[in-house]
Amino acid sequence: MPDQMRAITLARRPNGDPVSEDFAFVEAAVPVPEEGEIVVACSHLSLDPYMRGRMDDVKSYAPSVEIGGIMTGQGVGRVIASRAEGFSEGDLVTGMTGWASHARLPGKEARALDDRLPPSTALGVLGMPGFTAWVGLQEFAAMQAGETLAVAAATGPVGSMVGQLARAAGLRSIGIAGGAEKTRLLTETFGFDAALDHRSFDDARGLRAALADAAPDGIDIYWENVGGTVLEATLPLMNTHGRIVVCGTIAWYGGVDLSGPDKLPGLWRAVLVKRLSINGMIVFDHWHRFREFTETIGPKVAAGEIAYLEDIAHGLDAMPEAFIGMLKGANTGKQIVAL
Numbered sequence: 001m002p003d004q005m006r007a008i009t010l011a012r013r014p015n016g017d018p019v020s021e022d023f024a025f026v027e028a029a030v031p032v033p034e035e036g037e038i039v040v041a042c043s044h045l046s047l048d049p050y051m052r053g054r055m056d057d058v059k060s061y062a063p064s065v066e067i068g069g070i071m072t073g074q075g076v077g078r079v080i081a082s083r084a085e086g087f088s089e090g091d092l093v094t095g096m097t098g099w100a101s102h103a104r105l106p107g108k109e110a111r112a113l114d115d116r117l118p119p120s121t122a123l124g125v126l127g128m129p130g131f132t133a134w135v136g137l138q139e140f141a142a143m144q145a146g147e148t149l150a151v152a153a154a155t156g157p158v159g160s161m162v163g164q165l166a167r168a169a170g171l172r173s174i175g176i177a178g179g180a181e182k183t184r185l186l187t188e189t190f191g192f193d194a195a196l197d198h199r200s201f202d203d204a205r206g207l208r209a210a211l212a213d214a215a216p217d218g219i220d221i222y223w224e225n226v227g228g229t230v231l232e233a234t235l236p237l238m239n240t241h242g243r244i245v246v247c248g249t250i251a252w253y254g255g256v257d258l259s260g261p262d263k264l265p266g267l268w269r270a271v272l273v274k275r276l277s278i279n280g281m282i283v284f285d286h287w288h289r290f291r292e293f294t295e296t297i298g299p300k301v302a303a304g305e306i307a308y309l310e311d312i313a314h315g316l317d318a319m320p321e322a323f324i325g326m327l328k329g330a331n332t333g334k335q336i337v338a339l
């Protein structure tokens with residue numbers, strides 16, 4: 001067992017978009033497991049948009065990271081010491097390791113992984129983001145063949161799964177992403193019926209006109225990953241009895257005044273006039289269906305029937321910059337850090 005481990009802590013709370021000075025690197029002794037615990041040497045760490053919210057000191061659906069605390073997050077790695085029933089040295093596992101080279105976890109909070117699949121898939125396509133897409137569509141979207149669905153951040157692990165599942169269910173799928181390369185990937189890799197580059201329009205009006213062309217029958221389901229301009233563009237195109245699954249609002253994670261008087265009345269009126277159903281969803285309300293997800297989607301990923309992209313940064317030192325970049329769209333596919 002190595003003596004020392006490294007981790008990244010929250011040095012201070014960000015003011016708007018995070019910067020590298022908001023993080024600090026620390027060293028500590030590799031922990032020793034207590035009864036019921038395992039110690040994991042991480043091989044892959046996940047970077048996810050929700051981590052931005054945990055850096056703020058505001059009441060939300062999950063607690064904030066304390067100043068000086070290790071940044072929260074999921075990792076994958078091998079067990080290097082075990083005092084937990086069912087786990088042995090060398091087992092491949094995943095759990096909430098934090099941004100760290102090593103982690104001590106209660107055995108009951110770790111999940112053994114199938115060694116035959118690439119370990120990183122447990123963080124993306126077959127992990128929390130892929131599951132979010134799968135369960136959110138099942139619970140809230142009421143997809144019907146022939147309908148039209150739109151989703152942004154569509155090359156990411158949530159959006160790309162939403163698009164592929166919608167298409168498999170017989171819907172017309174419209175993907176929105178940032179930049180020409182990502183837009184190409186939307187149709188070529190993920191099979192979207194139409195792809196739009198949200199960064200190529202000056203304002204919501206331009207994006208809305210392009211979306212209207214791509215969705216000649218209107219939009220029945222809007223999977224909300226981003227908020228901002230994409231939401232403004234999409235809302236007026238919703239069909240009567242349309243469904244909106246509110247999964248994320250990354251365009252506003254740097255801070256926004258949500259109380260502005262100009263947008264809210266129009267938005268609220270659209271909900272009434274179109275009789276829209278809007279459901280906020282948080283993945284952890286649905287963990288009881290996670291096994292069903294892996295049993296359904298795992299074989300499809302293994303068979304190459306579901307496409308996924310991963311963007312791998314290397315080394316703990318690269319982690320803050322990879323995170324800062326992901327929030328602005330620098331990642332193409334699920335952002336992972338390999339150690």
Ligand SMILES: NC(=O)c1ccc[n+]([C@@H]2O[C@H](COP(=O)([O-])OP(=O)(O)OC[C@H]3O[C@@H](n4cnc5c(N)ncnc54)[C@H](OP(=O)(O)O)[C@@H]3O)[C@@H](O)[C@H]2O)c1
Binds near residue numbers: 229
């Ligand atoms: N509710 C839940 O339980 C839950 C669970 C998982 C994820 N989520 C949410 O789902 C969303 C997608 O997550 P993910 O893990 O799949 O992330 P992701 O797509 O890998 O990364 C975020 C992407 O957001 C896009 N983006 C950033 N700023 C934007 C803006 N102003 N306008 C439009 N797009 C912008 C960028 O893509 P482009 O370059 O293509 O614009 C960026 O690559 C996030 O909002 C996340 O918080 C929610």
